[in-house]
Amino acid sequence: MQRDIVVKWFFHHSPEKVWECLTDPELVNEWFMKNDFLPVVGHKFQFHSRPLPKMGWDGIVYCEVLEIVPYQKLVYTWKGGPRPGVIGLDTILIWTLSTDGDGTRLILEHKGFSGWKNIIASIFMENGWKKGIQRRFGQILDNYVHGTTEHGPLPGDCGH
Amino acid sequence: MARLNTDPFQAIADTNRREILMLLSAKKMSINALADNFNISRPAVSKHIKVLHKTGFVQITEDGRERYCELNPHGFDEVKQWITFFEQFWKQKLQNLENLLDKRATESKN
Numbered sequence: 001m002q003r004d005i006v007v008k009w010f011f012h013h014s015p016e017k018v019w020e021c022l023t024d025p026e027l028v029n030e031w032f033m034k035n036d037f038l039p040v041v042g043h044k045f046q047f048h049s050r051p052l053p054k055m056g057w058d059g060i061v062y063c064e065v066l067e068i069v070p071y072q073k074l075v076y077t078w079k080g081g082p083r084p085g086v087i088g089l090d091t092i093l094i095w096t097l098s099t100d101g102d103g104t105r106l107i108l109e110h111k112g113f114s115g116w117k118n119i120i121a122s123i124f125m126e127n128g129w130k131k132g133i134q135r136r137f138g139q140i141l142d143n144y145v146h147g148t149t150e151h152g153p154l155p156g157d158c159g160h
Numbered sequence: 161m162a163r164l165n166t167d168p169f170q171a172i173a174d175t176n177r178r179e180i181l182m183l184l185s186a187k188k189m190s191i192n193a194l195a196d197n198f199n200i201s202r203p204a205v206s207k208h209i210k211v212l213h214k215t216g217f218v219q220i221t222e223d224g225r226e227r228y229c230e231l232n233p234h235g236f237d238e239v240k241q242w243i244t245f246f247e248q249f250w251k252q253k254l255q256n257l258e259n260l261l262d263k264r265a266t267e268s269k270n
Contacts (some may be wrong), residue, residue, distance in 0.1 A: 003239070003243075005243060005246055005247055005250065007190075007247070007250045007251060007254060007260075009254045009258070011258075011261055013190070013260055013261045013262075013265060017261060017264070017265070018257075019262065020259060021261060021264075023259055030256075030260055031253065031256035031259070031260040032253055032256065032257070038207070052245075055242065055245065056238075068242075075236075089242060106254070108250055110246055110250065113239045113241065113242055113243055130204045139218060
């Protein structure tokens with residue numbers, strides 16, 4: 001199934017102008033969302049939007065800047081959940097700009113969507129679990145999820 | 161349909177519930193067969209299963225007198241829903257961005 005989103009767009013404006021709108025917090029606020037973005041790798045910031053309780057989202061997006069190549073590339077994490085401290089959506093945003101004629105081609109990639117309750121909440125993320133068990137369970141679940149299993153049932157399968 | 165507004169982290173905070181998920185990741189099992197794997201009472205096991213069912217981890221089907229549990233085959237519905245939502249969301253936002261760029265270009269000409 002589809003796990004990534006890719007949106008392409010063309011602007012009749014230079015990459016410098018587009019970049020400005022992607023990285024100036026005031027401008028970002030105008031077309032996008034309230035934020036405290038800074039174009040600094042490692043900077044942690046948030047976006048604030050309308051909550052979507054039905055989708056388990058309180059309207060806050062937690063981000064961290066991962067990569068900046070001025071006028072070309074901007075990468076940050078995009079995480080959210082039903083309330084602070086609980087992350088259900090753990091994804092990444094990649095903005096890529098390139099000059100095209102007298103305009104700019106933008107590719108926006110939104111990656112990292114993972115299902116199965118985020119692969120059993122990232123295989124338990126707890127100390128009490130021995131690594132071997134986690135690994136084994138992860139493997140089993142991975143097989144289950146990709147349907148190539150020898151151990152686990154496929155959806156609709158009655159088991160053995 | 162997976163329920164989206166419940167907390168999977170709370171559901172897996174319990175050792176017994178994790179053990180149940182692990183058993184179910186290997187195969188579909190009846191509640192009785194599951195309960196045989198635990199030292200706690202059958203009603204207690206049922207309670208844990210209920211939590212896992214409510215949070216969308218486990219699907220329960222009835223077959224005669226037995227109730228069977230399996231990992232929820234709709235475990236990716238949530239992702240599909242996010243992807244559908246964000247595809248629309250980004251198109252709308254990028255249109256906003258285009259409008260803003262156009263506006264700023266016009267303003268700077270004047």
